[in-house]
Amino acid sequence: MEIRQLKTFMNIVKLGNFVKAAQFLGYTQSTVTTHIQLLEKELDTILFERFGHQLMLTTDGERLYEYAEKITKLADDAKNALCQSKIPVGPLVIGMPESFCVYHLPDLLKEYSSLYPDVELNFKFGISNEFRNLLRKNMIDIAFFLEKNVTDSDLIGKFLWPEPIVIVVSPEHPLAKKESVEAEDFHDQTLVLVESGSNYRTALEKGLEKAAVCFKILEVCQIQTIKQLVSSSLGITVLPLVAVKKELDAGTLVALPWQGPEFQINTYLVYHKEKWLSHAIRSFIKLVQERLVK
Incomplete structure (x- = not known):
C-alpha cells in the first residue's frame, strides 16, 4: 500500500x-x-x-x-x-483564474521558481466557487479569488488590489460609437463570455436581467479566443482590464463607456484558516505581497 x-x-x-x-x-x-x-x-x-x-x-x-x-x-x-530547513521545498498547489495567471503572474512565477527550485508548482484554473470547495477539501493550498469580498468564516482572504473590469467591443461594433452605454443598449446583442460562475460575468448578467434586456450568450472557455471573436465583431465581452489592455492600447478593441452599475471586483489571496502554512506557501505569499501589491 x-x-x-x-x-x-x-x-x-x-x-x-x-x-x-x-x-x-x-x-x-x-x-x-x-x-x-x-x-x-x-x-x-x-x-x-x-x-x-x-x-x-x-x-x-x-x-x-x-x-x-x-x-x-x-x-x-x-x-x-x-524538515528542519527553512528553505521551501515540496509541492505547492495554487488555484487561480486563467486571466490572473496569464496577465499578473508570469514574472513572479519565474522569480519564485528561480529562488526556490525545489518547490513543485502545480496550477489549477477555474473560478472562486470551485476553489472554495478545493480549499475545504485540502486539495489546493492557496487560491486567488476575483470577488467583491471574501467573507467565508472558514477562509482567510488577504486583500491584494481592486481589479478593474471593462466591457469591450470591436471598433466596428455599433456600440463603439456611442458616448454612453446603458443596459438597454444590450437588447438582442450577443455576449461572448467566460464560463458561468465568474463574478464579473454574473454581475453583468444580473444588471441586464434587472433591466429586462434580452440578450444571447456565446460561452467560450479561453480568454484569447474570446478576444479574437469580439475583435471580429461577433459580440460584446466583459473582462478584467489587465486581460485586454494590450488590445485597447493597439485599438483592436474598444472599452464601452458603461453607465450601468459598477463592477466592484477585488483580488484576494485565500487559504483555509486551518491550513498549515509551509515554508513554500509563506514564501509565495510574501513574494506576491512584495512584487504585486502596489
Whole structure:
C-alpha cells in the first residue's frame, strides 16, 4: 500500500469519479484505475461500486477512507516535522483564474521558481466557487479569488488590489460609437463570455436581467479566443482590464463607456484558516505581497 495510491483513492472520493481525479492529479485514467486495482488486490476487497452513473463507496471503501485520511495526514506531518530547513521545498498547489495567471503572474512565477527550485508548482484554473470547495477539501493550498469580498468564516482572504473590469467591443461594433452605454443598449446583442460562475460575468448578467434586456450568450472557455471573436465583431465581452489592455492600447478593441452599475471586483489571496502554512506557501505569499501589491 503506497501513499500515492491512498491519495488517488481519496481524490476519487472527493471529486466523485475516476476521470476528474485523473485530471486533477495529472495522471492518465489508466494510472488512476491501476492504483485502485492494486489497493483492492492488496486488501482483498472492492472499494467502489456503481449504481447507474453514480460511483459509491462500499462499506470497506468507507472504512479505508477513514484510515487513508489519518495515514496521509501523518505522512505529511512527519515530512514537515523532519524538515528542519527553512528553505521551501515540496509541492505547492495554487488555484487561480486563467486571466490572473496569464496577465499578473508570469514574472513572479519565474522569480519564485528561480529562488526556490525545489518547490513543485502545480496550477489549477477555474473560478472562486470551485476553489472554495478545493480549499475545504485540502486539495489546493492557496487560491486567488476575483470577488467583491471574501467573507467565508472558514477562509482567510488577504486583500491584494481592486481589479478593474471593462466591457469591450470591436471598433466596428455599433456600440463603439456611442458616448454612453446603458443596459438597454444590450437588447438582442450577443455576449461572448467566460464560463458561468465568474463574478464579473454574473454581475453583468444580473444588471441586464434587472433591466429586462434580452440578450444571447456565446460561452467560450479561453480568454484569447474570446478576444479574437469580439475583435471580429461577433459580440460584446466583459473582462478584467489587465486581460485586454494590450488590445485597447493597439485599438483592436474598444472599452464601452458603461453607465450601468459598477463592477466592484477585488483580488484576494485565500487559504483555509486551518491550513498549515509551509515554508513554500509563506514564501509565495510574501513574494506576491512584495512584487504585486502596489
